[in-house]
Amino acid sequence: MSSTIKVAKQSLRKAIAAKLSLLSPKDVLAQSSTVSHLVQELAAFKSSQLVALYMSMPGIEIDTLDLIRRCFEQHKTVYLPSCSDEAGKPMKTMRFLKVGSFDEVLALQPRGKYKLREPTEGVDAMLLGSIDLVIVPGVAFTKEGYRLGHGAGYYDRFLSEFQLRFDKKPFLVGVGLADQMVDSLPIEPHDWTLDEVIVGQ
Template sequence: MPTKKELRQHILQLLKKKDPQEKLVEEQQLYQQLFDLATWQQTNSIGITMSMPQEINTLPIIQTALSQNKQVYIPKTVHRELNWLPYNPQQLEKTRFGILEPTGSPDQAVQLNNIQLVLVPGVAFTTTGYRVGYGAGFYDRALTNYPGKTISLVLPEQQVTGLTPDPWDIAVEQLLMLN
């Protein structure tokens, strides 16, 4: 069994090589699954990252949420923790890792427990909801006592078997996958 680091590198390579048109079609199917969920429809606030090119594009999700008058919060990393700030497209900057994060101050942040739904990013996922992220543990720490709902959208290349979770890993409640 490969290590998490090896698995992460392998899946990221697969995603980078993915046909853009195929990815777009799969994203549309996953968006529709998400928007059809009662959880989505009943949610007034979501936490979501700004996606990287190889990830599922989160901008259509953000735009749909805003059009449905949902509050959208984007994480900003501060001292190895995630601060959740209101989404404002004019207040985003690239971090040294190439991720778009809010530029707002920490006093604008809301507590994660006040966000009803978090769309959890990841590189690889088991069918039981365990995930391999980018290796810093931000989401596992943040979700430890989170009472809200968690969902991940998973492309076929991201589905893995045989991954043994570490004791600190937090499973995502619901995975949306393609059949």
């Protein structure tokens, strides 16, 4: 990463964080409900049986719990991320592990740098090549489908490996709060473009 792009990305992350810090829990909840509804209206979501989602960070991301619950209600297979953040390892990795029920989701324990609830066991989607759709988090998005992540590179590496192994990619849906939509982003060759971006209103 060039130093100029790195600085630009860090600056934008700080600016977005400042905006999100002003949102009330009520506002986040309302936007989360809107996003959950809009995602469920997507044809790609309706046709997907194998869906990868994520456990959101409170207050600074769309609350994904309702969408996860809806997936189980619609008898979809649900995968959640489990991230490797071990000291001494040069490359952090992320696996998507199958979670069997919504009760199992609620019982997950916080792990890793961001203290997110993550599964520690379950069928690894990478071993099966079995993901139809991925709900992708981010710090910022553009309407063209560009995304700025938190900087760890988990999703870019996972998607690159998935495509290399199976010669296909899942349908990618970025979800966020209204303040996370921007006009443009500093982009690098390894950054993946999303198929759809849905933000709150």
